[in-house]
Amino acid sequence: MAAAPDPRPSDASSLAALQANSGSLPERLIAHLDMDAFYASVELLRYPELKGQAVVIGGRRMHEPRTLADGTREYSRLRDYTGRGVITTSTYAARDLGVFSGMGMMKAALRAPDAILLPTDFDAYRHYSRLFKAAVAEIAPVIEDRGIDEIYIDLGEIAGIREAVGFDPLGGVRAVAREIKNSVLRATGLTCSIGITPNKLLSKIASELDKPDGISLLLAPDDLQTRIWPLGVRKINGIGPKAGAKLQALGLETVGQLAAAEPAMLIAQFGKSFGAWLHEAAHGRDNRPVVTHSEPVSISRETTFERDLHAVHDRAALGAIFTRLCEQLASDLQRKGYLGRTVGIKLRFEGFHTVTRDLTLDLPTQDAQAIRRAAGACLKRVALDKRLRLLGVRMGSLSRPGQATEMRARAKRAPASTGPAPAENLSLF
DNA sequence: TCTGGGGTCCTAGGACCC
DNA sequence: TCTGGGGTCCTAGGACCC
Numbered sequence: 001m002a003a004a005p006d007p008r009p010s011d012a013s014s015l016a017a018l019q020a021n022s023g024s025l026p027e028r029l030i031a032h033l034d035m036d037a038f039y040a041s042v043e044l045l046r047y048p049e050l051k052g053q054a055v056v057i058g059g060r061r062m063h064e065p066r067t068l069a070d071g072t073r074e075y076s077r078l079r080d081y082t083g084r085g086v087i088t089t090s091t092y093a094a095r096d097l098g099v100f101s102g103m104g105m106m107k108a109a110l111r112a113p114d115a116i117l118l119p120t121d122f123d124a125y126r127h128y129s130r131l132f133k134a135a136v137a138e139i140a141p142v143i144e145d146r147g148i149d150e151i152y153i154d155l156g157e158i159a160g161i162r163e164a165v166g167f168d169p170l171g172g173v174r175a176v177a178r179e180i181k182n183s184v185l186r187a188t189g190l191t192c193s194i195g196i197t198p199n200k201l202l203s204k205i206a207s208e209l210d211k212p213d214g215i216s217l218l219l220a221p222d223d224l225q226t227r228i229w230p231l232g233v234r235k236i237n238g239i240g241p242k243a244g245a246k247l248q249a250l251g252l253e254t255v256g257q258l259a260a261a262e263p264a265m266l267i268a269q270f271g272k273s274f275g276a277w278l279h280e281a282a283h284g285r286d287n288r289p290v291v292t293h294s295e296p297v298s299i300s301r302e303t304t305f306e307r308d309l310h311a312v313h314d315r316a317a318l319g320a321i322f323t324r325l326c327e328q329l330a331s332d333l334q335r336k337g338y339l340g341r342t343v344g345i346k347l348r349f350e351g352f353h354t355v356t357r358d359l360t361l362d363l364p365t366q367d368a369q370a371i372r373r374a375a376g377a378c379l380k381r382v383a384l385d386k387r388l389r390l391l392g393v394r395m396g397s398l399s400r401p402g403q404a405t406e407m408r409a410r411a412k413r414a415p416a417s418t419g420p421a422p423a424e425n426l427s428l429f
Numbered sequence: 430t431c432t433g434g435g436g437t438c439c440t441a442g443g444a445c446c447c
Numbered sequence: 448t449c450t451g452g453g454g455t456c457c458t459a460g461g462a463c464c465c
Contacts, residue, residue: 058433086433101465106430120433147436147465240463273439297437304433342457352432356459392434437464444457 025169029155031196032203036212038149039089041190042128043118054094054115059085059105063119079113081105128188135187144290152200154290177215201286204237224284229256236281258282301328302392308350311384325393330368339364340395343374348390357381
């Protein structure tokens with residue numbers, strides 16, 4: 001463990017002094033690293049002349065910049081867009097205009113008609129994602145993947161970190177954070193923000209405190225009260241729009257107010273599990289480990305149509321889309337090496353009402369026709385009397401081919417009934 | 430001018446088995 | 448023949464996240 005702390009230098013920060021007085025660093029040192037405006041920043045590497053401008057990424061295909069005869073590029077503008085896309089990422093300049101990820105493109109076009117619009121290029125983002133994760137892994141190998149642009153890192157696993165930080169624990173931790181950021185920048189040309197705290201919950205919040213290109217350490221005893229409690233409850237990962245609105249209705253707007261609420265009241269309002277978790281989270285308590293490996297639970301494909309499609313009028317088009325989704329799903333399963341037993345469909349109707357149906361097969365499969373048959377059986381259980389805006393197909397209960405034989409023993413169970421089709425079913429496919 | 434696509438986890442009821 | 452719990456699986460929906 002850490003060497004006995006030396007006497008403090010006279011110019012020590014109050015945080016460091018507090019830390020020294022309390023003996024050492026917390027039991028765990030967890031970092032959350034979040035790439036800054038990731039997709040947009042990758043695009044700026046490709047189109048550096050856009051630096052500083054309002055740029056949004058999103059929508060569907062087209063909108064590729066055109067290179068003119070004189071070598072200059074011509075970009076699409078947000079105002080040129082028509083359709084149902086949402087914004088995936090925007091540059092900080094675009095955010096200043098009130099345009100954020102998740103916002104409908106047509107609504108964004110009202111706020112920032114002159115913003116430059118670029119299509120998403122997931123292959124490029126995946127490439128840079130691999131680069132930044134590899135760069136971090138060279139310094140700190142215990143990494144939990146949280147998607148394409150963020151990770152958790154267990155810094156306690158860095159050999160000798162506690163000895164290396166010596167009598168200046170906070171300075172030492174900050175130096176490690178700087179080293180990780182430099183490594184990411186060298187490997188990708190991109191900046192990121194890092195939060196380091198005793199756990200994942202707090203680090204996720206901390207990485208946002210000094211964005212972009214920031215480092216936030218929350219390691220002193222009073223950091224929870226001074227840095228976290230003033231924040232809105234929605235900053236807690238796991239409190240979304242619904243829970244946030246309900247908390248606000250209860251008069252609980254900040255994390256501090258949530259922390260002061262009676263656990264019994266929270267449990268009465270939100271249920272035993274979620275209510276108790278709200279209380280723990282507001283007090284900054286979280287003992288989840290950094291998980292370095294995980295297997296997928298499900299794999300899916302879905303598509304939203306440019307216009308709502310009618311079950312009868314657009315029958316041929318819907319049938320073709322449905323079959324193609326099944327083929328794409330089968331190909332994903334084959335490429336990734338999974339079989340699945342539970343085939344599910346998802347339908348979203350005009351008005352956004354969403355319905356799912358699923359069917360568990362006797363034997364796992366990755367075959368497009370088997371998936372198509374099961375998905376068709378699911379579809380027969382849905383009344384198709386409204387226009388559709390989305391169709392999706394999903395595979396769950398995944399296994400790897402080697403495990404398939406074990407599954408056969410379970411297949412003896414009585415097959416699930418698909419139930420009677422609703423009377424108004426139009427039985428399209 | 431609403432609301433993409435890919436996921437995870439939780440809840441809850443009924444079936445079925447012991 | 449009224450009355451049990453546990454445990455697991457299946458299905459549907461919903462909240463939430465990146």
